[in-house]
Amino acid sequence: MNSKRILLVDDDPDLRLALRLPLESAGYSVSEAESTSAGKEAVKEVDPDLIILDVMMDTTTAGFQFALDMHNAKPDSEFKKYRDVPIIMLTAIHSTTPLRFAPDEDYLPVQTFLEKPVDPDVLLAKVREMLGV
Amino acid sequence: MTINIPGPVQHRKIVEAELVASIGWLIRIRWIAGICVLLATWGIETIFGLHAPYTALYLTGAGILLYNAFFYLQNRRLVERDASAPDYMQLAKWQVGMDWVAMTLLIHFSGGIESPVIMFFFFHIIIASIFFPPRTAYAFALLAIGLLSATALLEYTGVLPHESIYGLLDAPLYQNGLYVISMLVFFSSTALVAAYLTSTIHERLRQREEQIVRLTESLQMATTRLQTLNEGARVVGSTLDLPQVLERLVKSTAEAMGVHACSIRLLDKTGHKLDPVAVYGLSQAYLDKGPVDLEANPLAREVLSGKIVNISDALSSPLLQYPEEARQEGIQSMLSAPLVGKIGPLGILRAYAVEPARFTQDDEAFLAAIAAQGSIAIENALAYRAVEQLDTVKSQFIRTVTHELRSPVSVTRSLLRNIVAGYAGQVTEQQLDILSRASRRVDFLQKLIDDLLELAEGKTEIRLYEQYEPVPLERVIQQVIKRYEVPAQEKDIALHWNEETADGETLVLATPEGLDRIFNNLVSNAIKYTPSGGRVKILLSSTGDEAQVTVEDSGIGIPEEAMGNLFEEFYRASNAKALEREGTGLGLTIVKDLVERFGGRISLQSTVDIGTEFTVILPVEIAATQTFPHTAQPGALIADHED
Numbered sequence A: 001m002n003s004k005r006i007l008l009v010d011d012d013p014d015l016r017l018a019l020r021l022p023l024e025s026a027g028y029s030v031s032e033a034e035s036t037s038a039g040k041e042a043v044k045e046v047d048p049d050l051i052i053l054d055v056m057m058d059t060t061t062a063g064f065q066f067a068l069d070m071h072n073a074k075p076d077s078e079f080k081k082y083r084d085v086p087i088i089m090l091t092a093i094h095s096t097t098p099l100r101f102a103p104d105e106d107y108l109p110v111q112t113f114l115e116k117p118v119d120p121d122v123l124l125a126k127v128r129e130m131l132g133v
Numbered sequence B: 001m002t003i004n005i006p007g008p009v010q011h012r013k014i015v016e017a018e019l020v021a022s023i024g025w026l027i028r029i030r031w032i033a034g035i036c037v038l039l040a041t042w043g044i045e046t047i048f049g050l051h052a053p054y055t056a057l058y059l060t061g062a063g064i065l066l067y068n069a070f071f072y073l074q075n076r077r078l079v080e081r082d083a084s085a086p087d088y089m090q091l092a093k094w095q096v097g098m099d100w101v102a103m104t105l106l107i108h109f110s111g112g113i114e115s116p117v118i119m120f121f122f123f124h125i126i127i128a129s130i131f132f133p134p135r136t137a138y139a140f141a142l143l144a145i146g147l148l149s150a151t152a153l154l155e156y157t158g159v160l161p162h163e164s165i166y167g168l169l170d171a172p173l174y175q176n177g178l179y180v181i182s183m184l185v186f187f188s189s190t191a192l193v194a195a196y197l198t199s200t201i202h203e204r205l206r207q208r209e210e211q212i213v214r215l216t217e218s219l220q221m222a223t224t225r226l227q228t229l230n231e232g233a234r235v236v237g238s239t240l241d242l243p244q245v246l247e248r249l250v251k252s253t254a255e256a257m258g259v260h261a262c263s264i265r266l267l268d269k270t271g272h273k274l275d276p277v278a279v280y281g282l283s284q285a286y287l288d289k290g291p292v293d294l295e296a297n298p299l300a301r302e303v304l305s306g307k308i309v310n311i312s313d314a315l316s317s318p319l320l321q322y323p324e325e326a327r328q329e330g331i332q333s334m335l336s337a338p339l340v341g342k343i344g345p346l347g348i349l350r351a352y353a354v355e356p357a358r359f360t361q362d363d364e365a366f367l368a369a370i371a372a373q374g375s376i377a378i379e380n381a382l383a384y385r386a387v388e389q390l391d392t393v394k395s396q397f398i399r400t401v402t403h404e405l406r407s408p409v410s411v412t413r414s415l416l417r418n419i420v421a422g423y424a425g426q427v428t429e430q431q432l433d434i435l436s437r438a439s440r441r442v443d444f445l446q447k448l449i450d451d452l453l454e455l456a457e458g459k460t461e462i463r464l465y466e467q468y469e470p471v472p473l474e475r476v477i478q479q480v481i482k483r484y485e486v487p488a489q490e491k492d493i494a495l496h497w498n499e500e501t502a503d504g505e506t507l508v509l510a511t512p513e514g515l516d517r518i519f520n521n522l523v524s525n526a527i528k529y530t531p532s533g534g535r536v537k538i539l540l541s542s543t544g545d546e547a548q549v550t551v552e553d554s555g556i557g558i559p560e561e562a563m564g565n566l567f568e569e570f571y572r573a574s575n576a577k578a579l580e581r582e583g584t585g586l587g588l589t590i591v592k593d594l595v596e597r598f599g600g601r602i603s604l605q606s607t608v609d610i611g612t613e614f615t616v617i618l619p620v621e622i623a624a625t626q627t628f629p630h631t632a633q634p635g636a637l638i639a640d641h642e643d
Helices: A013-025 A036-046 A062-071 A120-131 B011-046 B054-080 B085-109 B116-131 B134-157 B177-238 B242-257 B298-304 B323-329 B361-420 B429-463 B473-490 B512-528 B574-579 B587-597 B623-627 B634-642
Strands: A005-009 A029-033 A050-054 A087-091 A112-115 B261-267 B273-280 B309-311 B333-340 B345-353 B469-472 B494-500 B507-510 B535-542 B546-553 B601-607 B611-619
Touching: A005 A013, A005 A036, A013 A029, A013 A120, A013 B361, A029 A036, A036 A050, A036 A062, A050 A062, A050 A120, A062 A087, A087 A120, A112 A120, A120 B361, B011 B054, B011 B085, B011 B116, B054 B085, B085 B116, B085 B134, B116 B134, B116 B177, B134 B177, B177 B242, B177 B361, B242 B261, B242 B273, B242 B345, B242 B361, B261 B361, B273 B345, B298 B309, B298 B333, B298 B345, B333 B361, B345 B361, B361 B429, B469 B473, B469 B512, B473 B494, B473 B512, B473 B535, B473 B546, B507 B512, B507 B611, B512 B535, B512 B546, B512 B587, B512 B611, B587 B601, B587 B611
Parallel strands: A005 A029, A005 A050, A050 A087, A087 A112, B494 B535
Antiparallel strands: B261 B273, B261 B345, B309 B333, B333 B345, B469 B507, B535 B546, B546 B611, B601 B611
């Protein structure tokens, strides 16, 4: 069994449950945060191997901001050591707006997107891919 | 002679143009004159066989052609370098001077005081009187008299030899003192009278011409103004882009009036200040002078009250808020016209001039016409902008709806899939079947939401053209109350209904569905947020042209900080969320939207833990009572439409 740590940052407790169930049954150690600010605290506490992040929380772009803060952390930042933690971003945007967000190394250092509703099997496949297991 | 006037010209230019054209004409005439001298000399020699100083006469004729060639070249040079009027005047004077020397020589060689050529002098006097101002014309007339007198005197005294054409005159008259004197007297008086008559008549013609030029100028000004008005009308119809409308308006107004500057200021949202929105010809320093506040600006107040205000001396006018800045800008006159929309004043159109007392009554009428037209253009553009903004708001709203609706459904789907996929532990076959069915229904719901959203977008378009009908308010409210009788009873809430209106129905121009929605939302909210044992009171009253409906409850009330946001989409007060987890936060937004669409307004009063009172005021359609008596039964109206 692997004991990789995964941090879920999402303001919806029901969605956190929907994500937690398959991840835990696959043997991952799952932590939760209900906001980006709680998420930042949790990152330091948990030292996760992977972060799963919702795009829209307190604001419509809170998730993007969180990802930017993580991956663009300055050398003197407290998040310096988490710069390379991969992020999966949850979004419902794709199907409802003409805007297309794609992982962009310069603008958004997010490894991949996962569309809601989340199919548990698709989620696990993505996570395995990210963690290189 | 035809003179083309390219654009507005000053009348002096016309006179100059005439001079230039006349010089060319004079040179052409002189070629003929020179040739005529040569031919006449040849004529009297060969045909009449008279004795005369032919060589001298031929030389004079040749001399005329020679100096005319020189003038011809000189004139061409002046034309080439586009010389000014004084240069031409100088050339004209030289020509007339040379002509008179040649004239004197011809007279001398053809018999002096006896010569018939003397008469020719009058052509020249007339020409000089046409060319030059009266004083110069008289000077030339005197010169002619002097030259002739000198010739006669010198020949009389024998200083100059007398040349004559023998055979023309038998007795020599140049020695006859009486003849010489009387000849000179008559010549002098005739020359002066000729100069007087010609220059007087010509001066009158010149004045007439100047009048015509002035008339042409004012006609051209009028044409330009008409074109500006026409352009204004074109702008009204061609663009709805507000900045473009304003830019064109100020520029064409300044140009048409021929003034220094023009500006448009529009009232800001507060209605107390005027913002410069389009400016032509004013310096940034002047624009930065400070806010134009209605409180401090008597001129703006007067114009906005609907008056055209003509300030002829900006430096001493008490109406100005910034007289010092106007002085620095060099503004001496100001003409202001109000821009008035359908619902009230929009702003001010103003023309500025550097001359004092620049604006006439015609200008006032012109600016008023431009302002009237501009108001329409501005109002159209503003309306268009409002529609555009509304469209943006609508798009944002739909995006929010999309997220709000999709989110719970998609989470539900995620949760259900977990169970179906077995991540939440073992489920029996029957449970799996039920959950799969539920999952499919939620999938369908998701699709339904997407479709509904698409439909809603289309609906928004249709609503703009929706036809309203007179709807009896009592019936709608009673229907709503009936709907909530049972839920109220179940919650032990007393539901009161009261009507304080005149006999007959209170008709409101609206849609029955819209009115139902308004009161359904208000009553259902009142019941939802009122604890057991409380009461909900609905009261309808009317004041003739307005109907007022209050929905009062003894519920949880609305916190003060929530009041301002209550009608915003998806907003829910904290205590409402605490009491009822479910709730879209859209109910009151829809209510307010509908009330306003039906020409009404909504307000509320609330105290936490004591209760809330919503007041809806709607305009009453009085005329409809007579015109559409059958609308008391909505079904009848529908039948009408189907006919």
